[in-house]
Amino acid sequence: MIEVGFRLARPGGFALECGFAVPASGVTALFGRSGAGKTTIIQAVAGVVRPDAGRIAVAGEVFFDSARGIDLPIEARRVGYVFQEARLFPHLKVEGNLRYGERRCRAAERRIGFEAVVELLGIGHLLARRPHTLSGGERQRVAIGRALLAQPRLLLMDEPLAALDEARKAEILPYLERLRDEMGLPILYVSHSLDEVLRLADTLVALSEGRQVAAGPVAQVMSRPEMLPVLGRFDLGTLLDCEVVRHDAAYGLSTLAFAGGELRVPQVGRAVGGKVRARVRARDVALALAKPEGVSVTNLLPAVVEAVRALEGPYADIALRVGEGQLAAMVTRESVARLGLRPGLAVWAMVKSVAVEGSRPEIFAPGLDHGA
Amino acid sequence: MLTPEEWTAVALSLRVAFWATFWSLPFAVLTAFVLARARFPGRSLLDGLVYLPLVLPKVVVGYLLLLTLGGRGLIGQYLDAWFGIKLIFTTAGATVAAAVVSFPLTVNAIRLALEAVDRGLETAARTLGASKLDVFFSVTLPLMLPGILSGALLAIASALGEFGATITFVSNVEGQTRTIPLAIYSATHMPDGDAMALRLTLVSVVLALGSLLLASLVDRRIRVMIGRG
Numbered sequence: 001m002i003e004v005g006f007r008l009a010r011p012g013g014f015a016l017e018c019g020f021a022v023p024a025s026g027v028t029a030l031f032g033r034s035g036a037g038k039t040t041i042i043q044a045v046a047g048v049v050r051p052d053a054g055r056i057a058v059a060g061e062v063f064f065d066s067a068r069g070i071d072l073p074i075e076a077r078r079v080g081y082v083f084q085e086a087r088l089f090p091h092l093k094v095e096g097n098l099r100y101g102e103r104r105c106r107a108a109e110r111r112i113g114f115e116a117v118v119e120l121l122g123i124g125h126l127l128a129r130r131p132h133t134l135s136g137g138e139r140q141r142v143a144i145g146r147a148l149l150a151q152p153r154l155l156l157m158d159e160p161l162a163a164l165d166e167a168r169k170a171e172i173l174p175y176l177e178r179l180r181d182e183m184g185l186p187i188l189y190v191s192h193s194l195d196e197v198l199r200l201a202d203t204l205v206a207l208s209e210g211r212q213v214a215a216g217p218v219a220q221v222m223s224r225p226e227m228l229p230v231l232g233r234f235d236l237g238t239l240l241d242c243e244v245v246r247h248d249a250a251y252g253l254s255t256l257a258f259a260g261g262e263l264r265v266p267q268v269g270r271a272v273g274g275k276v277r278a279r280v281r282a283r284d285v286a287l288a289l290a291k292p293e294g295v296s297v298t299n300l301l302p303a304v305v306e307a308v309r310a311l312e313g314p315y316a317d318i319a320l321r322v323g324e325g326q327l328a329a330m331v332t333r334e335s336v337a338r339l340g341l342r343p344g345l346a347v348w349a350m351v352k353s354v355a356v357e358g359s360r361p362e363i364f365a366p367g368l369d370h371g372a
Numbered sequence: 373m374l375t376p377e378e379w380t381a382v383a384l385s386l387r388v389a390f391w392a393t394f395w396s397l398p399f400a401v402l403t404a405f406v407l408a409r410a411r412f413p414g415r416s417l418l419d420g421l422v423y424l425p426l427v428l429p430k431v432v433v434g435y436l437l438l439l440t441l442g443g444r445g446l447i448g449q450y451l452d453a454w455f456g457i458k459l460i461f462t463t464a465g466a467t468v469a470a471a472v473v474s475f476p477l478t479v480n481a482i483r484l485a486l487e488a489v490d491r492g493l494e495t496a497a498r499t500l501g502a503s504k505l506d507v508f509f510s511v512t513l514p515l516m517l518p519g520i521l522s523g524a525l526l527a528i529a530s531a532l533g534e535f536g537a538t539i540t541f542v543s544n545v546e547g548q549t550r551t552i553p554l555a556i557y558s559a560t561h562m563p564d565g566d567a568m569a570l571r572l573t574l575v576s577v578v579l580a581l582g583s584l585l586l587a588s589l590v591d592r593r594i595r596v597m598i599g600r601g
Contacts, residue, residue: 046499074498081499087492091514100510101500150500 002028002154002186006044006054006064016040020215022203024059024154024186029201029218031191032230036207038190042156045188046081047074058154058186075104080147080155080185084162086139088131094142095127101150109151112183117145120182121175137168141175148183155179155187161196176200194235198277206230223282223328225309225317236317237281238328244274253353260325264298265356282317284355285329288348289339299351303327308341316341320349327351374571380547381555382575388463388551389531392470393524396478400527401513401520403475404482425537426476434540437469441541465542466549470531478527485519486512518594525587529580552576 005019016037022028030038043049045056047063050071056064058079063072080101088097102114118124121141131139140160147155160176161169173196180187180200191197197204197218204221206213208229214221221227223238231237240263242256247267256263256278268276291300303320310316316336318329327349335341374382407419425433441448441459451457459465489512497507513520535553542549544558556572559565 048495048499073503074495075501075503077499078501079499081496083492083496085492087490087496089493089497089511091511091517100497100502104501104506146500 001057001059002045002188003055003057004041004045006051006056006066008040008044008049008051008054014210016210018205018207018212019054020205020212022205022215025184026202027180027187027189027200028203028205029189029191029197030205030207031194031197031201032207032213033192035209036192036230037210038192038207039158041205041207042081042158042188042190045077045154046079046156047072047077048081061153078150078152078154080150080152082140082144082147082155082157082160084159086131086136086143088134088139088142088146090131092131093127094123094129094131094134097131097142097146098123098127098149101146105151112148112151114149117148120178121145135168136164137171140164140168140172144175144179148179148185152185155185157187157189159190159192161191161193173199194231198239198279219277222279223319223326225311225328228311228317234283235281236328236330237279237284238326240278240280240325240327242276242278244268244270244272244276246272258325260303260322260327261301262299263351263356264353266353278356280327280351280356282328282330284352285320285327286350287318287329287331287335287339287341288350291348292350295350296352297350298353299349299356301327301349301351303347303349305341305343305345305347307343308336310336320347322349374575375568377546378555378568378572378575381550381552381572384463384466384547384549385532385551385579388466388470388534389528392467392474392531393478393527395467396471396475396527397520397524400475400478400482400523401516404479404486407479408483408486422479423476425473430473430534430536431540433473434469434537437472437537437541441465441468459542461543461545461548463548466538466551469537469541470534473534473537474527474530477530478523481523481526482516482519485516485523488519489515518591521590521594522587525583525590529583532576532579532583552579 001021002024003021007017009015018041030041032038040049044051045063051064051066053066054064055062062070063077064070089100092100098114102110121144123138123141123145126134126138126142134142144160161172164172177200189200201218203216204218205215206221206227213230214224214226219239219241228236240258242258242263245255245257245262247254252267253264254268256265256276263278265278270276301322303322305318306321307319308316310333314332314334316331316333318331318341320327320329329349403422407422438445440446441451443449443452443458443460448459451459457464459468493511494507497511502510533553535557538549538551539554544550544554550558552572552575556569559569559572
């Protein structure tokens with residue numbers, strides 16, 4: 001487990017309080033708007049920032065414990081840290097950068113090999129170059145390789161894609177996925193990009209203004225109403241781990257199976273049997289008391305209302321049980337009153353196929369079948 | 373071209389300037405590091421002390437050296453009694469005077485270089501398993517190198533021109549303490565010294581210009597080397 005629980009206050013009013021225990025495997029995303037305290041958390045894990053009080057432990061080893069007076073120095077924590085701006089050493093060539101941490105690690109502890117990392121990140125042709133001659137994407141790949149070769153037991157990534165343009169992001173994301181799937185190294189990943197989180201993370205810790213809002217498996221956490229301040233009304237929704245059942249080439253649609261049934265969505269770029277994650281925004285789910293007839297909506301799912309929660313303004317959040325799965329819907333409070341929505345009521349959930357794709361095709365990210 | 377006497381002065385100047393810089397450089401790096409990074413009571417006082425030789429009249433600096441390091445000086449008497457080190461009238465003394473006078477310039481150049489080093493790189497090095505000392509030698513020092521070298525060349529150039537502190541502290545002894553400026557000073561007091569003064573002046577200009585050119589050349593090469601070009 002990665003156990004992080006501490007509080008910290010800075011002159012100037014910034015305060016942070018968090019407490020979570022997540023599996024020491026797979027990707028845990030620290031997600032929130034800028035200023036939420038995400039970076040401060042990984043800085044505390046790395047030992048760059050010292051909390052006022054609390055405890056930080058990774059896989060049984062205590063990094064920090066204010067009660068017992070433990071505060072391991074940065075270099076003794078053995079965490080790889082990938083910074084937003086790469087921070088390559090300008091006086092060393094790419095190879096020198098890559099080997100910097102490797103050299104400072106006992107040979108017996110070297111599990112991650114130089115060749116493997118170079119191959120994984122596709123940086124073999126850059127070894128003799130100086131950092132300032134690299135593109136932003138190349139720099140970030142070298143920085144990731146350098147962190148990996150220091151043989152860390154945990155990798156910390158602080159918005160590694162934030163400083164890159166869309167093309168560079170698209171260039172690096174596949175490498176991050178390979179890293180996640182092939183290295184078996186737990187990763188704490190700081191991001192304010194929902195797309196990145198959905199694509200990479202297994203576990204989510206959501207933060208808002210120095211407070212931890214939610215923590216848990218991504219799919220569970222995403223639909224919780226507590227996520228509203230983090231996601232905003234637009235993005236609140238449910239994440240469904242799905243399997244591709246079939247493709248319908250004539251109409252350009254795919255059928256996905258999830259715990260609650262099947263969804264017909266715009267065609268996904270995965271073969272039948274492949275895993276994808278589909279995100280259904282709560283605002284894109286409509287409810288009906290009887291099975292609607294003659295509507296264009298493709299996906300009609302029988303559901304049971306589990307909870308009704310009034311949100312700010314005219315909105316209400318409805319938690320639905322769909323078969324074995326869950327779905328969140330957002331309707332107006334007026335609709336709640338008109339339909340008499342209450343826990344236990346059987347309804348039909350309507351999800352437009354088009355809405356599942358939304359405006360961003362990348363919501364169909366590879367499902368995560370490792371580490372679980 | 374130059375008389376043997378003049379050659380002696382030129383060679384002595386170069387020797388004094390080189391050794392003065394050589395010995396003061398490690399202390400200058402340490403002082404710059406402390407002034408740029410450490411926070412402790414009395415830091416402003418140390419800051420002031422380091423820059424004092426820059427603003428004091430050089431004759432005062434020389435006289436203070438005489439009081440402390442002279443044959444009967446506070447420290448000087450023990451240097452002589454315990455180690456047999458005599459500074460008065462010797463090249464060693466001239467070297468000390470040149471080092472003290474050029475020290476603030478060196479510290480300043482190195483300090484500027486140190487403040488320009490990205491602390492983020494040092495943090496990155498520590499996350500890669502390097503201790504603080506290791507980080508200093510493997511990251512901070514190489515990145516400061518252009519500053520250290522330009523500081524060193526500045527020190528050499530200013531040591532070559534040192535006059536006031538030297539003549540007050542170790543006097544004007546041919547072959548021992550008579551560097552180029554002191555030789556020019558002597559020449560201007562001799563009946564037929566004009567030609568000698570002129571020749572040594574020319575040498576001074578050439579040396580000063582040469583060290584400045586060398587400084588910019590070295591600086592450029594190192595910047596390319598460490599990727600700051």
